[in-house]
Amino acid sequence: MFNTRITKLLNIDYPILQGGMAWIATHKLAAAVSNAGGLGIIAAGNLPGELVREEIRKVKELTHKPFGVNIMLMSPYAEDIVGIICEEGVPVVTTGAGNPGIYIPKLKEHNIKVIPVVPTVSLARRVEKQGADAIIVEGTEAGGHIGEITTMALVPQVADAVNIPIIAAGGVADGRGFIAALALGADGVQMGTRFVCASETDIHDNYKERILKAKDRDALVAGRSTGHPIRVLKNNFTRDLSNLEKSNADIMELEKFTSGKLKRAAYKGDVVDGSIMAGQISGLINEIQSCRDIIECISGEARGVIERLSSLKDGDK
Ligand code: TUI
Numbered sequence: 001m002f003n004t005r006i007t008k009l010l011n012i013d014y015p016i017l018q019g020g021m022a023w024i025a026t027h028k029l030a031a032a033v034s035n036a037g038g039l040g041i042i043a044a045g046n047l048p049g050e051l052v053r054e055e056i057r058k059v060k061e062l063t064h065k066p067f068g069v070n071i072m073l074m075s076p077y078a079e080d081i082v083g084i085i086c087e088e089g090v091p092v093v094t095t096g097a098g099n100p101g102i103y104i105p106k107l108k109e110h111n112i113k114v115i116p117v118v119p120t121v122s123l124a125r126r127v128e129k130q131g132a133d134a135i136i137v138e139g140t141e142a143g144g145h146i147g148e149i150t151t152m153a154l155v156p157q158v159a160d161a162v163n164i165p166i167i168a169a170g171g172v173a174d175g176r177g178f179i180a181a182l183a184l185g186a187d188g189v190q191m192g193t194r195f196v197c198a199s200e201t202d203i204h205d206n207y208k209e210r211i212l213k214a215k216d217r218d219a220l221v222a223g224r225s226t227g228h229p230i231r232v233l234k235n236n237f238t239r240d241l242s243n244l245e246k247s248n249a250d251i252m253e254l255e256k257f258t259s260g261k262l263k264r265a266a267y268k269g270d271v272v273d274g275s276i277m278a279g280q281i282s283g284l285i286n287e288i289q290s291c292r293d294i295i296e297c298i299s300g301e302a303r304g305v306i307e308r309l310s311s312l313k314d315g316d317k
């Protein structure tokens with residue numbers, strides 16, 4: 001067990017959050033993570049509000065532990081979803097792909113803990129002033145939509161800039177990454193890619209298999225010219241998107257090309273022409289495990305890392 005400001009704030013056993021990954025983080029994954037003592041998170045992604053409401057109700061049937069909902073702020077349904085989250089009594093909200101400032105007062109009025117994902121120090125400072133309870137500091141190693149700064153460089157800079165608790169994300173998938181994040185000033189971690197490979201995710205096996213087989217250089221950044229770069233595993237989708245960008249295709253064309261491609265990979269199992277969002281740490285992930293085993297494994301590894309580090313301090317030979 002690791003007690004930090006995050007376990008206290010969120011009333012959870014381990015300071016480990018599961019990333020709110022569109023199409024992947026359903027009620028089933030979220031409940032499994034929460035039941036294992038971490039914080040499970042339902043991804044609202046681009047789902048209409050009423051479907052998010054159903055997901056929230058289903059997660060409550062599967063767990064009595066705290067859970068969260070991630071709002072993808074570029075969704076046309078973001079505002080509706082904020083309303084539904086307030087009605088349904090969700091304990092924690094994380095946000096991504098934008099500044100959640102306009103929604104924070106309403107969420108706080110409903111006693112909801114608000115934890116925005118930030119890719120820069122300036123946004124971290126801004127959301128702290130706007131009333132965020134904690135922040136997820138996400139480095140460019142992460143899968144999906146990303147910023148430009150690495151976790152290693154960003155987390156300590158944010159830790160020096162804000163007073164609220166910090167959760168490090170991007171490039172964390174084992175006990176070494178977990179302890180490294182704490183050493184950088186974080187109070188917890190969020191993991192996406194490792195939980196994609198949990199036995200409880202209902203996505204197509206092909207998606208998980210591609211992560212298990214991935215090597216260190218397989219997770220590329222695609223779609224820079226759209227203004228919303230994404231980290232995905234290399235395949236025909238990344239090749240064709242890059243060719244479209246080189247041919248100076250306009251934003252509408254690029255968006256049309258990328259639309260529906262994540263669902264295609266995650267549900268149809270089309271890992272050739274679909275978008276396989278995954279982080280740079282994919283190369284480290286070699287097996288499918290239950291959420292409980294993932295969390296317990298990381299906790300055990302973390303204890304081992306601490307012992308090794310203490311023996312360095314004591315000067316053992
Ligand atoms: O949001 C994510 N990861 C995502 S969202 C997503 S759906 C999507 N698909 C295609 C293109 C774009 C989105 C897939 N993966 N992670 C959290 C995250 N948030 N990463 C980066 C940011 C972010 C970026 C800019 C947060 C705030 C921000 O603020 C800009 C501003 O308005 O100040």
